Amino acid sequence: MVYADNAATTKLDKNAFEAMIPFLTEDYGNASQPYSFSRRAKNALKEARNTIANCIGASFEEIFFTSGGTESDNWAIKGSAFLNDEKNTTITSIIEHHAVLRSCAFIESLGHPVAYLPVTGEGIVTPQSLKSIMTDCTSLVSIMFANNEIGSIQPIKELTQVAHDYGAVFHTDAVQAVGHIPINVSDLGVDMLSASAHKFNGPKGIGFLYIKKGTALSPYQNGGAQEMGLRAGTENIAAIIGMAAALAVNCAQEEKTISRLRNFESIIIEKLNQGKIDYKRNGSSDCIPGNLSLSFKGRDGEALLHRLDLMKICVSTGSACDNVNTQVSHVLRAIKLPKEYIHGTIRISLGRDNSEDDAIKIASALLKIL
Numbered sequence: 001m002v003y004a005d006n007a008a009t010t011k012l013d014k015n016a017f018e019a020m021i022p023f024l025t026e027d028y029g030n031a032s033q034p035y036s037f038s039r040r041a042k043n044a045l046k047e048a049r050n051t052i053a054n055c056i057g058a059s060f061e062e063i064f065f066t067s068g069g070t071e072s073d074n075w076a077i078k079g080s081a082f083l084n085d086e087k088n089t090t091i092t093s094i095i096e097h098h099a100v101l102r103s104c105a106f107i108e109s110l111g112h113p114v115a116y117l118p119v120t121g122e123g124i125v126t127p128q129s130l131k132s133i134m135t136d137c138t139s140l141v142s143i144m145f146a147n148n149e150i151g152s153i154q155p156i157k158e159l160t161q162v163a164h165d166y167g168a169v170f171h172t173d174a175v176q177a178v179g180h181i182p183i184n185v186s187d188l189g190v191d192m193l194s195a196s197a198h199k200f201n202g203p204k205g206i207g208f209l210y211i212k213k214g215t216a217l218s219p220y221q222n223g224g225a226q227e228m229g230l231r232a233g234t235e236n237i238a239a240i241i242g243m244a245a246a247l248a249v250n251c252a253q254e255e256k257t258i259s260r261l262r263n264f265e266s267i268i269i270e271k272l273n274q275g276k277i278d279y280k281r282n283g284s285s286d287c288i289p290g291n292l293s294l295s296f297k298g299r300d301g302e303a304l305l306h307r308l309d310l311m312k313i314c315v316s317t318g319s320a321c322d323n324v325n326t327q328v329s330h331v332l333r334a335i336k337l338p339k340e341y342i343h344g345t346i347r348i349s350l351g352r353d354n355s356e357d358d359a360i361k362i363a364s365a366l367l368k369i370l
């Protein structure tokens, strides 16, 4: 099998798995208990928080564990809206993940205004467009770091500056970026950042929200005193340990992985060009390494996915479909992809475990099918 759907999920890192085992077997203590048996879990939790903070340039007390990207996004958006400040408008973009868009729809249904920014043809939110709709009532700006379909990386530092100029808080959904490209929250200036372990070779169902010291945010879950009383619930120690171990491995290998993935991208692109295939590559020139959103003229992305599947190659399409209708994704519509290309879209997302041979196999399979 050639697995080329790493934007959907990734393979669990071996070191991460091994680091998790003791906390699933003998070190099962509850980190909140004061006896020495639980101290092992408590110390491991502290160490994991430190490791993650170091990987993104934060302090350990700014890392809050959640169940993943969806929860982190829900918390950032609802937690800001529920502060019920005089400043109560949220600004986001039309290409966000549904974890953000549906959280925004929810706060809108409760009477909190939300404004949605358009993007350029490359899927970029420009600082100028953000500036044009900022007002003194804007409380939160939430713009994703990198898009999950087309990989475009946003000018986060500049967008954060615009939000701060109006006294607003800046959140970024960095689920597709953390563990894949260098990120330093202090340098970027962001106030909140969402991440999910299973996108960077960690376990599923665990993630974190970075909350800069001093940022006001309502609690997400009420109950015990875990996560500074902001997100109650007994911690999933094994998953947290696995997440920290996976992030440390990926960050240490980041530079090498990026250059390998860029090389695999060019292998596929070169072969398609040599085969004189009529296609468009979506996204910006600066996109997440290994992400290839390709739209083939007059083709059907679903059919391509199934043909590739028969050849044991896993990719995804640019459309979310149910068993009745195939709906074109909101991202492809937002970048105004021409009609004759839009239905022929697939997303190839290569990861650190792919090889050059995988890239050649994908390109050859595509040429054969097309």
Ligand code: PLP
Residues within 6 Å of the ligand: 007, 008, 067, 068, 069, 070, 071, 073, 097, 099, 144, 146, 147, 148, 173, 175, 176, 196, 197, 205, 207
């Ligand atoms: N945000 C983005 C950009 C994503 O790509 C995803 C997952 O696909 C999520 C949020 C949701 O993350 P999780 O699967 O950890 O809930």
